[in-house]
Structures are given as C-alpha cells and as structure tokens.
Amino acid sequence: MSVLVYAEQNEGVCRKPAFEAVTFARHTADLLGTNCIALTIGNPSNASELGSYGATEVRNISLGWSHFDNLVYAKAIADMAGEVNANVVVLGHSGQGRALAGRLAIRLQAGLVSAVNSLPELVENLIVRKSVYSGKAIASVMVKSPRSVFTIQGNSIPPAKKGTPVEVVEANVTLEESQIKVQTLASESGAISLPDAELVVSGGRGFKGPENWGILEELAEALGAATACSRPVADSGWRPHHEHVGQTGVAIRPNLYIAIGISGAIQHLGGVNNSKTIVVINKDPEAPFFKAADYGVVGDLFEVVPRLTEAVKKHKSG
Amino acid sequence: MKLLVCISKTPDTTAKISFINDNTTFNTEGVQYIMNPYDEWYALVKALEIKEKAGGTVTLIHVGPKNNETIIRKGLAIGADDAIRIDKDPVDSLDVATQIANAVQDENYDIIFTGKETIEFNNSEVGSMLSELLQLPFVSYATKMDVQDNLARLTRDAGGHEEQVEVTLPILVSASKGLAEQRIPNMRGIMMAKSKALKVVEPVSVESRSEIIAFETPELRSSCTLVDPENMDELVRLLHEEAKVI
Numbered sequence: 013m014s015v016l017v018y019a020e021q022n023e024g025v026c027r028k029p030a031f032e033a034v035t036f037a038r039h040t041a042d043l044l045g046t047n048c049i050a051l052t053i054g055n056p057s058n059a060s061e062l063g064s065y066g067a068t069e070v071r072n073i074s075l076g077w078s079h080f081d082n083l084v085y086a087k088a089i090a091d092m093a094g095e096v097n098a099n100v101v102v103l104g105h106s107g108q109g110r111a112l113a114g115r116l117a118i119r120l121q122a123g124l125v126s127a128v129n130s131l132p133e134l135v136e137n138l139i140v141r142k143s144v145y146s147g148k149a150i151a152s153v154m155v156k157s158p159r160s161v162f163t164i165q166g167n168s169i170p171p172a173k174k175g176t177p178v179e180v181v182e183a184n185v186t187l188e189e190s191q192i193k194v195q196t197l198a199s200e201s202g203a204i205s206l207p208d209a210e211l212v213v214s215g216g217r218g219f220k221g222p223e224n225w226g227i228l229e230e231l232a233e234a235l236g237a238a239t240a241c242s243r244p245v246a247d248s249g250w251r252p253h254h255e256h257v258g259q260t261g262v263a264i265r266p267n268l269y270i271a272i273g274i275s276g277a278i279q280h281l282g283g284v285n286n287s288k289t290i291v292v293i294n295k296d297p298e299a300p301f302f303k304a305a306d307y308g309v310v311g312d313l314f315e316v317v318p319r320l321t322e323a324v325k326k327h328k329s330g
Numbered sequence: 331m332k333l334l335v336c337i338s339k340t341p342d343t344t345a346k347i348s349f350i351n352d353n354t355t356f357n358t359e360g361v362q363y364i365m366n367p368y369d370e371w372y373a374l375v376k377a378l379e380i381k382e383k384a385g386g387t388v389t390l391i392h393v394g395p396k397n398n399e400t401i402i403r404k405g406l407a408i409g410a411d412d413a414i415r416i417d418k419d420p421v422d423s424l425d426v427a428t429q430i431a432n433a434v435q436d437e438n439y440d441i442i443f444t445g446k447e448t449i450e451f452n453n454s455e456v457g458s459m460l461s462e463l464l465q466l467p468f469v470s471y472a473t474k475m476d477v478q479d480n481l482a483r484l485t486r487d488a489g490g491h492e493e494q495v496e497v498t499l500p501i502l503v504s505a506s507k508g509l510a511e512q513r514i515p516n517m518r519g520i521m522m523a524k525s526k527a528l529k530v531v532e533p534v535s536v537e538s539r540s541e542i543i544a545f546e547t548p549e550l551r552s553s554c555t556l557v558d559p560e561n562m563d564e565l566v567r568l569l570h571e572e573a574k575v576i
C-alpha cells in the first residue's frame with residue numbers, strides 16, 4: 013500500500029501546484045500509515061525538493077519527447093501505481109491533472125474526487141471536501157472503493173514542509189509513443205498564470221474601453237498580481253479570453269481579488285467567491301459585489317485606482 | 331462525418347441553492363435547468379460547423395430522466411439531427427461516462443464532443459473517463475478546431491499557454507470558450523426539432539465509487555468594511571495588517 017502523487021512540472025520546474033499535491037498526499041499517507049511516493053515526468057530540475065514536502069521517494073520517467081499526451085501519461089502513471097501498489101493517486105487540478113484523472117480512475121477502478129480543497133479525513137473511508145454549485149456550497153465526499161484518485165484545487169492547501177530533499181530515482185516505467193503531434197504556441201512566460209496567482213486584479217465594463225486598461229496593469233504590476241476581467245470585457249475583445257473569470261470562465265481562489273468596475277453578477281461571483289479576501293472598487297454603492305466583499309471603496313475607478321497604485325508602491329518601498 | 335455531442339444540464343446560473351434532508355440532498359424545488367453552456371455554445375456549434383463543411387450527422391446524447399428532454403429539444407432546435415437519451419438520473423461522472431460508452435461503443439463516431447466542464451460542479455471528469463473507456467485520444471480544452479479529411483488540427487489551452495495539436499480521427503474533444511460562437515435557435519429550428527428522432531435507451535448498472543455525504547453553505551463574509559476613496563494608504567494598511575494578504 014502507498015500513496016502516489018504525480019508532481020507536474022511547468023517549463024522544467026515543479027511549482028506550487030506540485031508542492032500542494034505532495035502536501036495533500038503526505039497527509040493522506042500519514043492517515044493511512046503508509047509511504048508517499050512522488051512521480052515526475054521529464055526530469056524537472058528541482059524534483060528532489062519534493063522530499064522537503066513529504067515525499068519519501070521520488071521517481072522520474074525520462075522523456076523521449078516533450079509534449080503532454082494524457083493517454084500515454086495516464087498509462088505510465090497507472091503502471092507506476094501498480095508497481096508501488098498505490099491505493100491513492102493524487103494530482104493537481106490543472107489542465108493536465110484533469111485530463112489524466114478520469115482516465116486513471118477508469119484504469120485503476122478507483123473512486124475519483126476532483127477539485128478537492130481540504131486535507132482528507134479518515135472515518136473508515138477517506139472523506140474530502142470540495143466546492144460545488146459555483147462556490148455556493150461545499151460538499152463532503154466519501155470514497156467508497158478501495159482505491160481513490162484526487163485532484164487538488166490550486167491555492168487551497170498551503171504547501172507544508174515536512175522532511176528533507178531525497179534522491180531522484182529513475183522509474184521502472186516507460187512512456188509509449190504518442191499518436192498526437194503537439195507544438196507549443198506563444199507561451200506567455202513572464203505573465204503570471206491566472207489559476208495559480210495569489211493576487212489578482214480584475215476589471216469590468218466600468219473601464220469603458222480597452223484603452224483604459226493601463227491603470228489596471230500598473231496596479232497589477234505594483235502588487236505583482238495577475239490580471240483578469242469579467243465576461244463582457246472578454247466578449248467585446250477588450251481583453252484576451254483566457255482572462256475571463258466566473259462561472260463560464262476560469263474559476264480562481266487567490267488570496268486577494270480586487271474587482272474594479274465589476275457589478276458582481278452571480279455568474280461572475282461563481283468563479284471568484286472562494287477568494288480569501290475580496291476588495292471591490294465601484295462608483296455605485298448599490299453594486300451587488302459589495303455584499304460579497306471584505307473591503308469596499310465607493311468611488312470613481314479612474315481616480316481610485318492610480319491612488320491605490322501609489323499607496324502600494326509606497327508600502328513596498330517603505 | 332459521424333459526430334456525437336454529450337450534453338448535460340445545470341441549474342440556471344441565477345438559481346437559489348439550498349439543501350434538504352438534513353443537508354444531504356440538493357433542493358430541486360423551483361430550480362430551472364439549462365443546457366450546460368459549454369455544451370450548447372461551443373461543443374454543439376463546433377460539431378454543426380464541421381458537419382456543414384464536411385457533411386454527416388450530429389447526434390446528441392444525454393444521460394438523464396424524461397424531464398430533461400426540453401434540453402435535448404433545444405439542442406435539436408439549434409441544429410443537431412437526432413438524439414439519444416439514456417434513461418437514468420446519473421449519480422456521478424462514472425455513471426455518465428459508463429452509460430455513454432456503453433451506448434456508443436459500436437457506433438464508430440469520428441468525433442465525440444463534451445463540454446470543458448459542467449458549470450455547477452466544475453468537475454471536468456466525464457471527458458477524461460469516456461476517452462479512457464473508448465480508448466480514444468482526448469484533446470481537452472480545445473479553443474480552435476479544424477478538420478480536414480481524417481486529420482484534426484486543434485488549439486488547446488494548456489494553462490498559461492496554448493498548444494497546437496494534430497491528431498488523426500477518431501478523437502474525443504472537450505470544448506472550451508472560443509471554440510465556436512453561440513447560436514440562438516430560430517422558429518424554423520424549433521418547429522423542425524419536434525419531428526427529429528429521440529431514441530431512449532435503457533441504462534446499464536454501474537457501481538458508484540464515491541458519494542456526497544453532506545452539503546454546507548459557506549459562511550457569508552462578515553460585512554464589508556468601507557474605506558474612504560481618498561485614503562488608499564488605509565486600504566493598503568488593512569490588506570497588510572488585518573487581511574495579511576500583501
């Protein structure tokens with residue numbers, strides 16, 4: 013018996029989602045009184061660091077080719093799960109994790125719970141929690157089968173150090189040839205990826221047009237935040253589609269969400285209401301978003317935002 | 331080209347969410363359901379576009395009780411040719427995927443579409459499970475797609491960047507925003523939908539491997555602290571000292 017965690021890499025490095033998944037996996041392994049084994053694919057440079065978050069072993073599958081193919085990866089991870097006799101497999105709830113999790117659940121005949129946002133409890137079976145109905149409720153889900161697969165919602169389980177770096181061992185599993193051809197398009201490296209961001213500054217129709225986004229970008233830069241927008245803003249082509257947050261866009265849960273010139277429609281809230289702290293800047297004191305906010309500023313965004321940027325800069329330099 | 335689109339239902343985005351039976355059951359009373367936007371706006375319309383170019387048929391499939399036929403009829407009104415309903419209120423994603431796989435495994439569809447996720451649960455589970463059950467390549471979160479003979483070229487959202495994927499049919503694709511433009515059914519479509527074939531299939535038995543044991547409604551935020559718009563230093567102080575997020 014063991015817990016296997018697939019520690020995904022991004023541009024050659026394991027990042028926060030991997031450490032969050034390992035933290036969850038280690039906690040699960042402790043509950044079950046078993047080992048936590050991390051698997052990497054393609055030699056991420058900091059794989060041994062996974063040991064510092066509780067992996068007792070790290071195994072790596074070297075890649076002959078470099079792209080992600082969920083069919084090939086799922087088979088390799090399932091083979092690995094067989095080899096280490098894993099009864100729990102943990103992945104991040106990332107694009108890769110989601111594409112793999114269903115396949116793994118079928119292959120391993122495991123119960124699948126995705127987008128888990130709490131550490132597990134053990135009451136005869138494993139019980140985890142997840143956010144449902146667009147953030148309007150939380151469900152406790154119990155796995156009923158002997159094996160389980162979990163994907164871990166980003167920014168919900170803080171990575172916790174436990175243990176020391178371990179040596180990376182080459183796994184006894186190989187990847188099959190991929191039948192799909194993949195080419196990476198313009199990667200926006202440098203920009204902070206929205207689903208992983210801890211701080212997010214978001215703009216709505218209150219900005220009046222794309223030419224006014226400069227003040228939002230300056231605030232985001234001062235904070236080191238990612239930028240987001242409401243759906244009509246993306247639909248009108250003011251901002252790229254991947255910035256659209258909400259029920260039909262990206263669902264995020266950063267530590268800080270600053271909503272500027274966004275009314276707070278229920279479909280928008282559905283994707284952001286799990287943020288730890290919400291600040292709303294709107295000139296209309298009746299805007300529904302204030303009901304979901306921790307801090308509110310009633311005022312004209314064109315005056316308030318530059319002022320906030322100055323205050324942030326002052327704070328950072330002081 | 332034989333195309334299949336999996337459609338699910340989801341509560342209307344403004345629906346009030348509440349629970350009954352000691353917080354173990356979703357209260358459906360008064361809740362209006364709509365077709366999952368990813369299925370309706372992107373998956374179905376992309377399938378129609380491919381059919382319009384290459385010829386063929388677009389079939390809808392839905393796992394759900396008879397009440398849900400309004401959603402299927404809407405899909406037919408938008409332009410699908412026919413539909414299959416598997417007569418079961420599914421208990422989880424495994425149930426949905428197994429029912430669909432069982433119903434279509436001998437049908438040799440060239441492309442099967444799902445939506446990126448059902449917006450009420452944000453699971454994104456069915457597509458991955460179904461592709462494994464049918465042993466098909468699975469391109470998730472497609473934002474662009476073009477088919478030439480039996481080769482599909484897609485753009486997929488790989489979290490932070492996009493990738494271009496080339497793959498030979500048959501495949502399973504999950505549709506993300508951008509894949510197509512929403513179509514509104516017109517009067518003619520609505521009339522024609524009434525006479526299109528809707529086949530009802532009996533479910534197979536599936537053993538569930540997970541179960542929701544309780545729901546909670548998250549605590550509401552303590553009331554909003556208003557900050558003077560002239561005094562943004564105060565907001566920064568609160569975010570730093572009180573909320574501890576910067």
Ligand SMILES: Cc1cc2nc3c(=O)[nH]c(=O)nc-3n(C[C@H](O)[C@H](O)[C@H](O)COP(=O)(O)OP(=O)(O)OC[C@H]3O[C@@H](n4cnc5c(N)ncnc54)[C@H](O)[C@@H]3O)c2cc1C
Pocket residue numbers: 215216217218219241242243244245256257258259260261272273274275276277278279280283293294295296299311312313314343367
């Ligand atoms: C099925 C469905 C799914 C949807 N999914 C999403 C989704 O995922 N995400 C999403 O965002 N929306 C979604 N919507 C749309 C949603 O219902 C709202 O229409 C949308 O969120 C409104 O965007 P907004 O707040 O930017 O614009 P508006 O509602 O027009 O609000 C603009 C706000 O800016 C304020 N404002 C104007 N000028 C200023 C100024 N100078 N200074 C300060 N404040 C100012 C106004 O007071 C107002 O509150 C969905 C709708 C449907 C039906």
Ligand SMILES: Nc1ncnc2c1ncn2[C@@H]1O[C@H](COP(=O)(O)O)[C@@H](O)[C@H]1O
Pocket residue numbers: 335336337338339366368369391392393394420423426443444445446447448449451452453454455456457
């Ligand atoms: N009951 C259902 N019947 C048919 N297709 C479904 C059903 N539930 C989910 N799907 C499909 O699976 C996709 C992803 O759903 P989910 O895994 O629930 O997030 C949806 O967009 C639909 O295409």
